Structure formats: C-alpha cells, structure tokens
Amino acid sequence: MTQWARALCAVAVAVMTAVGATAFVAQADSQPYVPALGVESKYFQPGPWAVIEEIGFGCCDATGSKYDLWYPTDLGAGGAQHPIVVWGNGTNAMPSRYAYLLRHLASWGFVVIGTENQQTGSGRDILGSLSYLKGLAADPATIFFGKLDTAAAGAMGHSQGASGVLNAMAASDGAIKTAVPIEIPAQLWCSSGITCADSRKLTSGSVFFVNGSADRFISPSTQALPWQAVGLQSNQAYYEATATSVPKVWATLDGPDHNDVQGQPDCAHASTPCTSGVDGYLGYPTAWMMAQLRDDAEARGAFRTGTGEFLSPAPNWRNQSSTVSR
Structure with missing residues (x-):
C-alpha cells in the first residue's frame, strides 16, 4: 500500500468518527444524477477527508484580489x-460560487486555491495563486509547511x-501538470472583452475538456465549419487543435447549461440559473485529477x-474522445 493510500485509509477512519447573486426561481431536476458504476461512482462520492x-x-x-482555500x-x-x-x-464570479465542487475536490485530498479575481482569462493570476500556495508550503510558520x-x-x-487555466498551464513551464477546462468559451467571445485561449499553444501536460449539452451558445460541442477555417468555436475544435503529444480527453455531459457547475446537487438549491446542477461535474473530473496528479491507476x-x-x-x-494510451 502506498503512502497516499495509507493516508486515505487513516483519514477515512477519522472522518467516520468525527462526522455524525441574482435572485431567481430555480428549476428542480426531474431526476437525480446517477453516476456510472465504477470509477465515476467512486469519485462522485465525497472523499475521506473532512x-x-x-x-x-x-x-x-x-489585482489586489484575495485568495479562497x-x-x-x-x-x-x-x-x-x-x-x-x-x-x-x-466572468464576474467568485470561487465561493463553486464551493460545492471545490469542497468535493478537497475531500479527496487536494488543496484547492482560487483567486477572487473575476476576470481570470489571461491565466496570470491563476498561475500566481500556485506561486502563492507554494510560498505557504515553504514557510515553517504556516499549516501547509511540508x-x-x-x-x-x-x-x-x-x-x-x-x-x-489553459493559458496558465501554457505559461507555467510545466509547473501545472494538467487542466480541466469546463464550458470553455468559443473564440468568437474574445471580441466581447473576454480573454480566450488557444489550445494549440499547449506543449506539455494533459487536458480534459468538459462541456454541457445545453450550453449551445457560449461553449458549443461542435461547429459547422472546420476550426482551421473559422477558429476554435467549439469544445471539439479545442480538443482537435491540441497537439497529439499532449494526452487529451473531451466529453459532453448530458443536460447542463453554461452555469450548472456553480450549482448544488440539484437546481432546487442552486444560487444561479441552473438546468441540472453540479453533480455531473464531480465524478470524472475528480478521477482525472487523481489519475494525473496521484497516478491513480484505476x-x-x-x-x-x-x-x-x-x-x-x-x-x-456523449462525444467521449481520448488519446490517453496508458
């Protein structure tokens, strides 16, 4: 058993002992999200860490923005x-808007940091948050030391x-090993003051593109014309334009619209407009991080x-595509 596995087992016991925007009317789910048996089901559940x-x-x-952890x-x-x-x-969101997802990641042993900067497209301040956290890890006066x-x-x-996150990974000189872009905007939105990304600039690391099937306006799954002619206007185009040397996956989650990832498990408890809730974004994205950062073979x-x-x-x-070979 690896040191990481031993730690998970130890914390699972401890946790089981210790644990007994704009207003609107949300649309409740017609049915709860049911993950696939196996890896998705495993990582859909909260992890063993409080x-x-x-x-x-x-x-x-x-920009002077604080960090949330x-x-x-x-x-x-x-x-x-x-x-x-x-x-x-x-755009115009804070990390706390995504608290359910970020708490879920932390429950699987990750330390998650987000800047409160509401314009993060350049990747500069995302990469800066990594430097900030590395500084804490090197400081004997902090709880993160060592x-x-x-x-x-x-x-x-x-x-x-x-x-x-794509821009941050491309600029990180290998410090960011993997990225999960969720509902990445089509490049046509760059003309609206949004900083976009170009997946052709990725030369290392790995990437898992995720979009919702109802997000046809900002982050569509496919496009009518080839990306070589009209640019990266769909998740499929971002995936195809990523170099073959970079392990990559793309898939479309049935149901969600652009902001469902900000929600709670169901839309009845969401604080933003919601179609099906955050549940679908929990299992496989968490599994991807475990695979890429913890070398979880399963x-x-x-x-x-x-x-x-x-x-x-x-x-x-739907649309599952992958070049992951090992």
Missing part, C-alpha cells in the same frame, strides 16, 4: 503530501476561467483509449 473552507484566506494577486482538515495525516488544484472563475506536493499541481476553471484506466470505462457507452455522457 474539509476546511477559508474565504479571504490571504492576499493578494496582481479549501483543504483537508487534518493536513498531512498518515504522511500525505497533498496535490494542488488552482481554480479559475468564470504538507503539499508542490510538484503535483493541476488547474480547473469555468468559462473565462476555463480559458485561464482512475487513469477509465480514460484509456479503446478500453476505458468513460469511453464505452456511458450514462449521462
């Missing part, structure tokens, strides 16, 4: 070295922040070309 949320934990990024309560339990996930907000795996950092973001196998669980006909998903 989680601390700290809003306005520290200051500041290049989600991290395991018992940092370093069992000798664990926690991987890092840096978060990128959608407890983070600073060589295992990934990035996840929504909308403009999805563009931001999770990695789910995305493997030809044989992976995720690539067979899967409930809730």
Whole structure:
C-alpha cells in the first residue's frame, strides 16, 4: 500500500468518527444524477477527508484580489503530501460560487486555491495563486509547511476561467501538470472583452475538456465549419487543435447549461440559473485529477483509449474522445 493510500485509509477512519447573486426561481431536476458504476461512482462520492473552507484566506494577486482555500482538515495525516488544484472563475464570479465542487475536490485530498479575481482569462493570476500556495508550503510558520506536493499541481476553471487555466498551464513551464477546462468559451467571445485561449499553444501536460449539452451558445460541442477555417468555436475544435503529444480527453455531459457547475446537487438549491446542477461535474473530473496528479491507476484506466470505462457507452455522457494510451 502506498503512502497516499495509507493516508486515505487513516483519514477515512477519522472522518467516520468525527462526522455524525441574482435572485431567481430555480428549476428542480426531474431526476437525480446517477453516476456510472465504477470509477465515476467512486469519485462522485465525497472523499475521506473532512474539509476546511477559508474565504479571504490571504492576499493578494496582481489585482489586489484575495485568495479562497479549501483543504483537508487534518493536513498531512498518515504522511500525505497533498496535490494542488488552482481554480479559475468564470466572468464576474467568485470561487465561493463553486464551493460545492471545490469542497468535493478537497475531500479527496487536494488543496484547492482560487483567486477572487473575476476576470481570470489571461491565466496570470491563476498561475500566481500556485506561486502563492507554494510560498505557504515553504514557510515553517504556516499549516501547509511540508504538507503539499508542490510538484503535483493541476488547474480547473469555468468559462473565462476555463480559458485561464489553459493559458496558465501554457505559461507555467510545466509547473501545472494538467487542466480541466469546463464550458470553455468559443473564440468568437474574445471580441466581447473576454480573454480566450488557444489550445494549440499547449506543449506539455494533459487536458480534459468538459462541456454541457445545453450550453449551445457560449461553449458549443461542435461547429459547422472546420476550426482551421473559422477558429476554435467549439469544445471539439479545442480538443482537435491540441497537439497529439499532449494526452487529451473531451466529453459532453448530458443536460447542463453554461452555469450548472456553480450549482448544488440539484437546481432546487442552486444560487444561479441552473438546468441540472453540479453533480455531473464531480465524478470524472475528480478521477482525472487523481489519475494525473496521484497516478491513480484505476482512475487513469477509465480514460484509456479503446478500453476505458468513460469511453464505452456511458450514462449521462456523449462525444467521449481520448488519446490517453496508458
């Protein structure tokens, strides 16, 4: 059993002992989200770590914005070295808008940091949040000292922040190992003051593109004309334009619209317009981070070309594509 696995087991016991915007009328789900049996089901469930949320934990990024953090309560339990996930907000959103998803990631042992900057498309301040957290990990006066795996950092973001995490990874000189862009905007939105990304600039790392089937306006699945002629106007185009040397996956989640990732498990409890809620974004994106940052063989196998669980006909998903070969 690896040190990481021992830590998970130790914390699972501890947790089981310890745990007994704009107003609108949300549309409730007709049916709850049911994950596929196997890897998605495993990582759809909350992980074994209790989680601390700290809003306005520290200051500041290049714009003067504070950082928000989600991290395991018992940092370093069992000798664990926690991987890092840096978060990128959608336009005019704050990390707290995504608290359900970010808390879920932290429950699987990740330390998650997001700048409160509401314009993250350049990736500059997303990358800056990684530097900030690495500084805490090197400071003996902080609770993070010696407890983070600073060589295992990934990035996840929504909308403009999805563009931001690609830009941050491209500029990170390998420090960001993987990215999960959720609802990445078509490049036509760049003319509206939104900073976009170009996946052709990725030369290292790995990427998992995720979009919702109802998001046909901002982050469509496909486009009528080839991207070589009209640019990256769809998730399929971003996926196809990414170099073959970069392991990549793309899939469309059935049901969600552009902002569902900001929600709670169902739309009845969401704080933003919502179609089906955040549930579908929990299992496979978490598994991807476990595969890429913790070398979780079971999770990695789910995305493997030809044989992976995720690539067979899967409930809730369509357009599954992958170049992951091992």
